[in-house]
Amino acid sequence: MSKGQTGARGPYVKGVQRRQEILDRTLDVVAHRGIEATSLRAIGEAIGISHGTLLHYFESREALLLEVLRERDTIAQAALSGIDQVFPWLESGANNNAKDPAMVALYTTLLATAVEAGNESARAFFAERFKSVRADLSGRLRAELAASGRHPEADLDQVASLIMAAFDGLQIQWLLDRDIDIAGTIRLIERVL
Amino acid sequence: MSKGQTGARGPYVKGVQRRQEILDRTLDVVAHRGIEATSLRAIGEAIGISHGTLLHYFESREALLLEVLRERDTIAQAALSGIDQVFPWLESGANNNAKDPAMVALYTTLLATAVEAGNESARAFFAERFKSVRADLSGRLRAELAASGRHPEADLDQVASLIMAAFDGLQIQWLLDRDIDIAGTIRLIERVL
DNA sequence: GTCTATACGAAGATAGAC
DNA sequence: GTCTATCTTCGTATAGAC
Numbered sequence: 001m002s003k004g005q006t007g008a009r010g011p012y013v014k015g016v017q018r019r020q021e022i023l024d025r026t027l028d029v030v031a032h033r034g035i036e037a038t039s040l041r042a043i044g045e046a047i048g049i050s051h052g053t054l055l056h057y058f059e060s061r062e063a064l065l066l067e068v069l070r071e072r073d074t075i076a077q078a079a080l081s082g083i084d085q086v087f088p089w090l091e092s093g094a095n096n097n098a099k100d101p102a103m104v105a106l107y108t109t110l111l112a113t114a115v116e117a118g119n120e121s122a123r124a125f126f127a128e129r130f131k132s133v134r135a136d137l138s139g140r141l142r143a144e145l146a147a148s149g150r151h152p153e154a155d156l157d158q159v160a161s162l163i164m165a166a167f168d169g170l171q172i173q174w175l176l177d178r179d180i181d182i183a184g185t186i187r188l189i190e191r192v193l
Numbered sequence: 194m195s196k197g198q199t200g201a202r203g204p205y206v207k208g209v210q211r212r213q214e215i216l217d218r219t220l221d222v223v224a225h226r227g228i229e230a231t232s233l234r235a236i237g238e239a240i241g242i243s244h245g246t247l248l249h250y251f252e253s254r255e256a257l258l259l260e261v262l263r264e265r266d267t268i269a270q271a272a273l274s275g276i277d278q279v280f281p282w283l284e285s286g287a288n289n290n291a292k293d294p295a296m297v298a299l300y301t302t303l304l305a306t307a308v309e310a311g312n313e314s315a316r317a318f319f320a321e322r323f324k325s326v327r328a329d330l331s332g333r334l335r336a337e338l339a340a341s342g343r344h345p346e347a348d349l350d351q352v353a354s355l356i357m358a359a360f361d362g363l364q365i366q367w368l369l370d371r372d373i374d375i376a377g378t379i380r381l382i383e384r385v386l
Numbered sequence: 387g388t389c390t391a392t393a394c395g396a397a398g399a400t401a402g403a404c
Numbered sequence: 405g406t407c408t409a410t411c412t413t414c415g416t417a418t419a420g421a422c
Binding site for chain 2: 034105109127154161164167170175180184188192
Binding site: 207208211242243245246249250 | 405406407408409
């Protein structure tokens with residue numbers, strides 16, 4: 001075995017730690033200064049490295065921000081892995097997100113860039129994310145209905161789309177007005193079933 | 194009466210026409226090149242004026258884009274003024290938006306900037322828009338339920354929030370995947386009532 | 387592999403001439 | 405009302421030190 005990317009000694013160790021440090025600190029900068037002000041130079045300053053170094057680890061500023069989102073998204077999903085029921089699962093996700101407005105803002109901002117032409121990596125990320133979450137949600141709904149002996153009254157893929165749209169849309173409303181009750185409003189959808 | 198802003202003669206006439214021309218052409222540039230590529234210089238080129246002149250009419254690039262959205266939003270609302278029933282009204286709105294993806298993208302992009310700190314004008318616009326649409330929607334729902342002799346089973350403000358969130362979220366999903374059926378999915382919410 | 391220094395072009399914004 | 409010139413900051417690319 002060579003001194004490859006995950007070796008405990010070897011020169012790559014520093015790089016792996018550095019990469020993680022960049023991901024962590026970038027979110028800090030986003031939280032403290034907002035996304036627009038999170039320039040490569042601002043991130044570099046916060047870490048104590050030149051802004052050029054950041055592009056040694058990530059292809060572009062957009063790619064870095066997207067990687068921050070991807071990592072946090074994976075962690076957030078894992079934290080909910082113990083919850084089986086759909087609506088408690090959604091409610092826990094909403095409550096966790098409420099603790100991290102910077103992440104929600106990052107999600108929203110990158111989602112907006114994804115609908116723009118020419119941002120293929122962001123578009124691919126969100127298109128794939130929507131597709132997999134939709135499949136996961138509709139599958140859970142189907143299983144739950146079957147377990148309770150009922151048969152679906154609506155297209156479950158459409159219900160899944162509705163839940164995702166409501167979740168994203170309510171998070172945006174919540175960012176503008178913290179009085180919005182995301183979990184409570186999502187729960188209204190339960191009646192459709 | 195002086196030669197004020199709306200006078201038919203007077204030196205302001207050219208300015209008023211110019212301002213309108215800028216608003217119209219900006220949306221064209223957005224439609225053809227995307228929002229990110231819609232720089233002040235690109236807009237100026239499309240009209241045949243310098244980018245500096247644009248800032249004589251609008252405070253900033255953001256203010257210009259927001260004004261384009263505000264104007265189109267007003268026109269779109271007026272076009273639906275003949276429809277009384279809530280869900281047909283929503284469906285017509287969705288169908289109209291489907292004809293103008295550039296507007297939907299502009300809406301989404303500016304909404305994302307509004308959740309960022311320091312964008313007070315965008316934040317104010319969307320906060321106010323959400324507030325008024327929510328009030329309008331819940332009022333319509335209340336009137337409709339009363340007319341059919343039913344009493345609401347859910348908090349109608351919450352239902353209105355859900356409808357708005359679903360509408361915005363589904364438009365985003367639609368921008369990423371044109372197979373999404375916005376109107377059909379919104380109609381699912383009808384069952385909550 | 388890791389990192390700095392530097393340069394380039396484009397962007398939003400401002401000031402002042404005409 | 406409009407333009408040009410200029411300032412600052414940005415993302416990105418490259419060259420090279422260690």
